[in-house]
Every structure is written in structure tokens, then in C-alpha cells.
Amino acid sequence: MSGTPVVLFGVTFQNPILLAAGTAGFGREVDGVIDLGALGGIVTKAVTPEPRQGHAALRVAEFRGGMLNAVGLANPGVERVAAHELPWLAERLRGRSTRIIVNVAGATVPDYVRVIERLTPMDAITAFEINASCPNTSAGGLEFGSEPAGLRELVRACRAASTRPLSVKLSPVLPDLAGMATVARDAGADAVSLVNTLPGFLDRRLGNGSGGLSGPALLPIGVLATKRVHENVGMPVIGVGGVRTTADAREYLAAGASLVAIGTAALADPRVPERIAHELARG
Numbered sequence: 001m002s003g004t005p006v007v008l009f010g011v012t013f014q015n016p017i018l019l020a021a022g023t024a025g026f027g028r029e030v031d032g033v034i035d036l037g038a039l040g041g042i043v044t045k046a047v048t049p050e051p052r053q054g055h056a057a058l059r060v061a062e063f064r065g066g067m068l069n070a071v072g073l074a075n076p077g078v079e080r081v082a083a084h085e086l087p088w089l090a091e092r093l094r095g096r097s098t099r100i101i102v103n104v105a106g107a108t109v110p111d112y113v114r115v116i117e118r119l120t121p122m123d124a125i126t127a128f129e130i131n132a133s134c135p136n137t138s139a140g141g142l143e144f145g146s147e148p149a150g151l152r153e154l155v156r157a158c159r160a161a162s163t164r165p166l167s168v169k170l171s172p173v174l175p176d177l178a179g180m181a182t183v184a185r186d187a188g189a190d191a192v193s194l195v196n197t198l199p200g201f202l203d204r205r206l207g208n209g210s211g212g213l214s215g216p217a218l219l220p221i222g223v224l225a226t227k228r229v230h231e232n233v234g235m236p237v238i239g240v241g242g243v244r245t246t247a248d249a250r251e252y253l254a255a256g257a258s259l260v261a262i263g264t265a266a267l268a269d270p271r272v273p274e275r276i277a278h279e280l281a282r283g
């Protein structure tokens with residue numbers, strides 16, 4: 001329960017604090033504001049095969065418990081990520097210990113496979129995080145991670161496509177999170193990331209209509225998910241959701257998380273993750 005190094009995926013993270021997927025882009029957005037080299041790792045925003053514009057404005061809306069976002073997986077596409085974004089980030093982190101985890105998204109299983117096959121040869125990547133909360137167009141828009149067969153097919157295909165470790169990111173709305181984590185593990189996942197955003201809607205606040213809830217309201221939900229999976233499945237967990245303070249990060253670590261990712265709190269103040277990493281290290 002400290003800021004001391006963590007071994008996960010067979011490698012050492014210098015501390016347990018990560019930047020959560022989608023909230024720091026590929027690092028450029030926060031470079032110069034924080035020292036990326038002081039973090040355990042950065043999880044990139046979702047990468048899809050093709051460039052994606054994302055949803056119409058407004059893409060974020062605040063409310064008392066946190067915020068809603070409907071970004072729509074906006075990203076430059078895997079070719080640009082491979083040619084520009086990841087080489088930039090790897091160069092920025094040269095000589096530092098910060099790990100790079102690439103978040104992967106798609107509308108079909110072959111979309112995920114394409115991204116993972118294209119990026120696996122890049123040495124700078126420590127692991128992939130599979131965003132299983134995307135609608136599966138081949139299953140009528142049902143999320144990949146919402147039922148066992150869809151999740152199994154996705155994780156098996158990703159496993160077969162890469163030699164790198166995989167963490168599967170699950171939605172907090174699943175009725176049996178431990179059961180779905182078991183499906184992911186048995187299909188070849190090395191870890192699960194708990195949790196993704198919670199579906200939400202507030203009238204005329206987002207261009208897309210509904211969105212994903214993140215921030216403080218997610219903290220007890222993510223901590224419970226972490227505890228359930230840690231106790232019942234025993235596989236490694238990357239805890240994420242609602243962390244604003246060092247005490248919040250300790251909740252995830254005490255519940256069994258190996259690493260803790262921070263998103264919304266860092267959008268408001270980008271120095272939060274670095275501060276928490278330092279405070280954990282002080283014990």
C-alpha cells in the first residue's frame with residue numbers, strides 16, 4: 001500500500017499511478033505541465049484502425065458528482081499513432097521508467113486485432129488495454145463486454161494477435177463483474193481494468209445525448225468492483241474511477257488493485273497524479 005515499485009505484467013512500474021485512458025491523449029496534452037517521467041505509466045486514449053472525429057460538441061458536461069463525457073473515441077487512427085504519437089511519447093520517456101499502455105477500441109473484433117497487430121512490434125509498449133465497452137456492430141450494438149460469448153471472442157482474438165500483456169477494461173454496470181473477469185482471464189487476459197465510465201444522461205447537456213459518467217461518484221463503485229474481482233478471481237486489477245486524493249488511491253490499493261489510474265481529477269488539475277505518486281512514495 002505504498003508508492004513503492006509494483007511488478008505487473010512481468011515488469012516493474014516505478015509507482016502505481018497511471019494516467020487513465022482518454023484523459024491525457026498520447027501525452028502531448030500534459031507535457032510541460034507535469035513530469036510524465038514521474039508517473040508509473042500513461043494509458044493512451046483509445047486507438048481505432050481508422051481516424052475518428054468523435055461525437056459533436058458539447059463533449060463534456062459537469063454535474064455535482066463528477067462529469068459526463070461523450071467524446072466518441074476521437075483519435076488519429078492506428079497508422080498516425082504508430083508513425084507519430086507513440087514515437088513522440090517513447091522519445092519523451094527515453095531514459096525514464098514510465099510505462100506506456102495503449103488503449104484499444106473498435107466496432108468489430110477485427111478492428112481490435114488490426115490495431116494490436118500493427119502496434120505489437122513497437123518496443124515502447126508495455127501492454128494493451130482492451131476497451132470492452134464499445135458497441136459491437138456485429139452483435140446489433142451490444143457492448144463486447146456485456147455478455148460472456150462476446151467478451152470471450154474479443155479477448156481470444158486479441159490474445160492470438162499479440163505477445164504483449166493484455167488488460168481488459170470492463171463496465172461497472174455488469175451484474176457479475178467477477179464472472180466476466182473470469183471469462184476475460186480464461187480467454188487470455190493478464191489483468192482487468194476496473195472500471196470504465198457509467199452510462200448517464202442529463203437533458204441537452206451533450207451533443208451525443210447520453211454519455212459516460214466519471215469522477216467522484218465512481219469511487220465506491222470502482223473500489224467495490226476491484227475488491228470483488230481481487231477476492232473472487234485473484235487476477236491483477238488496474239483500479240480506475242473517481243480518484244482525487246492519495247486516500248482515494250489507497251482505497252483501490254487496499255481493495256487489491258496493483259495499479260491505480262486517474263482521469264477526471266487530472267482534467268481539472270493535471271498535477272494531481274504526480275502529487276499522489278509522490279505522496280504514496282512518502283508512505
Ligand SMILES: Cc1cc2nc3c(=O)[nH]c(=O)nc-3n(C[C@H](O)[C@H](O)[C@H](O)COP(=O)(O)O)c2cc1C
Nearest residue numbers: 020021022046069131196214215241242262263264
Ligand atoms: C474525456 C474522457 C475520455 C475517455 N476516453 C476513454 C478511452 O478512450 N478509452 C477508455 O477505455 N476509457 C476512456 N475514458 C474512461 C477513463 O479512462 C476512466 O475509466 C473513467 O473516466 C473513470 O476514471 P476517472 O473517474 O478518474 O475519470 C475516458 C474518460 C473521460 C472522462
